[in-house]
Amino acid sequence: MTGAKAGAPSRVAVVGSGPNGLAAALVMAHAGFQTEVLEAQATLGGACRTLPLTLPGFRHDFGSAVHPLAAGSPFLRQLPLEKHGLRWLHHEAPLAHPLADETAVVLERSLDSTVKDLGPDGAAWRRMVGPLVEHWDEMVPDLLQPLLRIPRHPLWLARFGLFAAQPARLLADTMFKTERARALFAGLAAHSFLSLDAPFSAAVALVLGAAAHAVGWPIPEGGAGSITGAMASLLADWGGAVELNREVRSLDSLGGRYEAITFFDTTPGQMRRLAGDRFPASYARKLARFRPGPAAFKVDYALSEPIPWTAAGCRRASTVHLGGTLGEIARSERRMLRGERTDDPYVLVAQPTLRDPTRAPADRHVAWAYCHVPHGSQVDAVEAIEAQMERFAPGFRECVLHRSVASPRTLEAGDANLQGGDISGGAMDIVQQLFRPTLRAYRTPDPLLFLCSSSTPPGAGVHGMCGYNAANAALRRW
Ligand SMILES: Cc1cc2nc3c(=O)[nH]c(=O)nc-3n(C[C@H](O)[C@H](O)[C@H](O)COP(=O)(O)OP(=O)(O)OC[C@H]3O[C@@H](n4cnc5c(N)ncnc54)[C@H](O)[C@@H]3O)c2cc1C
Incomplete structure (x- = not known):
């Protein structure tokens, strides 16, 4: 089932086994290439991994925890991942x-129900998200590709763009009474790590x-590692392989200089260093200009009981956003930037054991929480995170059996892509969305090397989708 052109190398090497590296590997293996993924860490999955970070029997997500984009991904949805152990679990509320x-x-x-609960703002909420909910399957492929491509549904996209291009605070103030x-919208927009006054900060919220x-905010049974585990298992079925504990330090270590099509599931900076003189100086300079984003400071908890939220609604949800009103969140994010x-940071909390008992011993729980801090920050944010928890769940600290703290430096030690604690692969402002990391996107000046x-x-x-799009760019080339 090879789709390769005459003269194409028959081998593919993928540096890094994050979800995007595995996605590229799956597309290439399916097209008939002999595909190998090389992973520096002892476990696969990059920032989509589940690890025993606290006490025996407790399983924690090192990076991602809640997965609306995986459940709604046009690529992942095509794959038979359920046959490889992936099972989505939905809390009562996202x-x-x-x-x-x-x-x-x-x-x-x-x-x-949401429209009803939002009362006087329900109609505005429906106007803003309704079309995307209704046409998710048609619109999402347009949204998850480079912005400068011709969209399949330009009219729907233009309508979405009218809201999405706005600063989140301006849109919330205009639309909601x-x-x-407004607070709900601010918490959603702050996922972007952008100032709520920045253009396009509304896009992530929408x-x-x-x-x-449209698809929910589900968690995978057993933790995020079940997603990448299922992808690796499918890759093995399609003839590909993953080698762990294999940090790639030079391209020459991958074999003959021009023998493999190589994908970098790495930062642009690391690809530049590994490629060395295979890139012209002008392209290397563009890569060097790509800016990292702010960082996450994360704490994983082993708990004696569920988080004792004061508001009953929080006890039904997979994710809880802390930080208070739009004004408070905008202010703390501005200070961080x-x-x-x-x-009083904006804090994201996930509580998987409300739905997935496999993650902790009987009657015990895990929680995952992180806040935004400046890039490379060395400040200890545990106290600030727990002050926010106590504000909305008094008595929280008494439930903590153990905590595992991940500063920006710890995150980077666990996955070299999380440079300085940046979990977004580079700032997500509009300029860096258009040039991510350059106008070439996945392609590089070397026809064998792809990001x-x-x-x-x-x-x-x-x-x-980054890995899927990159592999399709390679298949078009080769
Ligand atoms: C704390 C945190 C919370 C998050 N929360 C969510 C969430 O709830 N939902 C969500 O959808 N997303 C979330 N994300 C983001 C999501 O996890 C990432 O966007 C996604 O994992 C990126 O995938 P990737 O394949 O590009 O890179 P990564 O997942 O970072 O994988 C890169 C891999 O490459 C390996 N590597 C790097 N250099 C080399 C080398 N030289 N040789 C060999 N291997 C190498 C690394 O070890 C790593 O395994 C979160 C991330 C973090 C860190």
């Missing part, structure tokens, strides 16, 4: 956002909000 009045705004699976809807209704310390990590379009998230 998201809750608690507020100072001891209630929570809840983003429900059902668009109609209540603080509740995509994640629509995904909640200026490189300042913040004591396939989240530093290419569409960017961060477990969806495999």
Whole structure:
């Protein structure tokens, strides 16, 4: 079943086994290439891995925890991953956002229920996300490809763009009458690590909000590693292989100089260093200009009981956004972006054991929480994260049996792509979405070398679309 042109190498090497590396490997193996994935770490999956980080019997997600983009990915949805052990679990609600009045705004699976709960802002919510919910399967392939491609559905995309291009705060202030809807929108937009006053900061909020209704925000049974585990198992069925504990330090270590089509599931900087003189100086300079984003500071908890949220809505949701009102979140994110310390950060919390008992011993729980800190920050944010937890779940600290703290430096030690703690593969502002990391996107000046990590379009998230698009660019070339 080879699709290779005459003269194409028969081998493919993929540097890195994150979801994008595995996606590229799957496409190439399926096209008949002899495909090998080389992974520096002892476990596969990059930032989509599950590890025993605290006490015996507790399983924690090193990186991603909740997976709307994987469940809604046009590529991953085509693969028979369920046959390889992947099972999606849905909490009753995708998201809750608690507020100072001891209630929570809840983003429900059902668009109609959410519209009803948002009261005077329900109609605006439907206007903003309804078309994307209704046409998810048709629109998402357009959204998860380089922005400068001709879209398949230009009219729908233009309509989406009218909202998406706006700064999140401006759009929320214009569209919503209540603080509740504005806070919900701010928590969704802040996933982007952008200032809520930056153009296009509304885009992530709209995509994640629509995904909640279209495909849900599910977790994989057993943890995020079940996604990459299933991908690797399918790859083995298709004749490919993964070698662990194999850090690639030079391209020559991959065999003959021009023998393999090589994909880099790495940062652009690392690809530049590995490629050495195979890139012209002008391209190497462009790669060097690609900017990393801010960082995450993460804590994984082993808990004696579920998080004791005051607002009942939080006890039904896979994810909880902490930080209060739109004004509070915008302010703390702005301080973080200026490189300042913040004591009341925006915090993302996932609580997988409410739905998946396999992740902890009987009646015990795990929780995953991170906040945004400046790139490479060495500040200890545990106190700030737990102060936010205590604000909305008094008594939280008494439930903690053990905590595992991951500073930006720890994250990078566990996955070289998380440079300085940047979990997005490079800042996600509009300039870097257009030039990710250059206008060539996946292709490089060397016809055998391709970049396939989240530093290419569409960017961060477990969806495999960077790897899928990169492999298709290689198949078109070869
Ligand atoms: C704390 C955190 C929370 C997140 N939360 C979510 C979430 O809830 N939902 C979501 O969808 N996304 C989330 N993400 C983002 C998501 O995990 C990433 O966008 C995604 O994993 C990127 O995939 P990738 O294949 O591009 O790179 P990665 O997953 O980073 O994989 C890169 C791999 O390449 C390997 N590598 C690098 N250099 C070399 C080398 N020289 N030789 C060999 N191997 C090498 C690394 O070891 C790593 O295994 C989160 C990320 C983090 C860190």
